[in-house]
Amino acid sequence: MTEHAAVVRGRTVPKRRVDALLAAVPARDRESTRPEALARAERQRRRWATQVVVIDELAQRACVDRGLKPPAEVAPDRVLAVAETDVADLGSIVAAALAHSPAARLLLAELEGEQEVAEAAVRDYYDRNRDRFLTPEALRRGVDPFGGVSSEDFVPYEQAREGVGRELQRAAGRRAFFGWLDRAKAGVEYAAGHEHPGDPAHPDHEHRH
Structure with a gap:
């Protein structure tokens, strides 16, 4: 056996x-x-x-x-x-x-x-997923992230950059795994x-x- x-x-x-x-x-x-x-x-x-x-x-x-x-x-x-x-x-x-x-x-x-996550990839993700970066105040107002918004309604790229980079690196690590x-x-x-x-x-x- x-x-x-x-x-x-x-x-x-x-x-x-x-x-x-x-x-x-x-x-x-x-x-x-x-x-x-x-x-x-x-x-x-x-x-x-x-x-x-x-x-x-x-x-x-x-x-x-x-x-x-x-x-x-x-x-x-x-x-x-x-x-x-x-x-x-x-x-x-x-x-x-x-x-x-x-x-x-x-x-x-x-x-x-x-x-390694390229800066261009981080910026591209930020630009293509703007709905994920609305400020808390914009979310409370129910702002449509794809129309009738201003730059003040979004978390600035400089503030979001580190978190996006970590997320993309994590995803790349899982793909490598x-x-x-x-x-x-x-x-x-x-x-x-x-x-x-x-x-x-x-x-x-x-x-x-």
């Missing part, structure tokens, strides 16, 4: 790591669900948890490769708290991996710090029952992230 969930760069990822994560994330209440649907949901939950654990493993390797201090070991008995906004922006697997894995968070921070993850996962081999939830090779796949 296979005791590993996946093989990452020739090294096995034990099933017990997946089991520990599943124990930390209670299943949703499905009392009224049909048995076959419940079994399918549990299979998908195991595949989802495997992805989270594999991302942690890949991130730990990446931190070592980059000479970063390996973070403290993951606490698998901690229930994850994942913000709904992160799920919407990142997908449930990556959002959970970042909540679960100190190595993934460290790697994301490192990648974000490497991003996704790019790294796509490349890193290319050589991962999964044991039966631990494939990606959206892998069309298994019959009950679902295309969710």
Whole structure:
């Protein structure tokens, strides 16, 4: 009987790591669900948890490769708290991996710090999203940011510039993280029952992230 969930760069990822994560994330209440649907949901939950654990493993390797201090070991008995906004922006697997894995968070921070945002990109964002930079007083008056406004109704570019730059750098860091993850996962081999939830090779796949 296979005791590993996946093989990452020739090294096995034990099933017990997946089991520990599943124990930390209670299943949703499905009392009224049909048995076959419940079994399918549990299979998908195991595949989802495997992805989270594999991302942690890949991130730990990446931190070592980059000479970063390996973070403290993951606490698998901690229930994850994942913000709904992160799920919407990142997908449930990556959002959970970042909540679960100190190595993934460290790697994301490192990648974000490497991003350079050009002044022209900051200015362009400011100019194209003027509705985001109305002053509090203009918002109270219900000013239409696309008509009948004056320059006094907007936060000056000089005041907004730093915040916009941070936001663009954060977005670029997340794109870099996704790019790294796509490349890193290319050589991962999964044991039966631990494939990606959206892998069309298994019959009950679902295309969710």
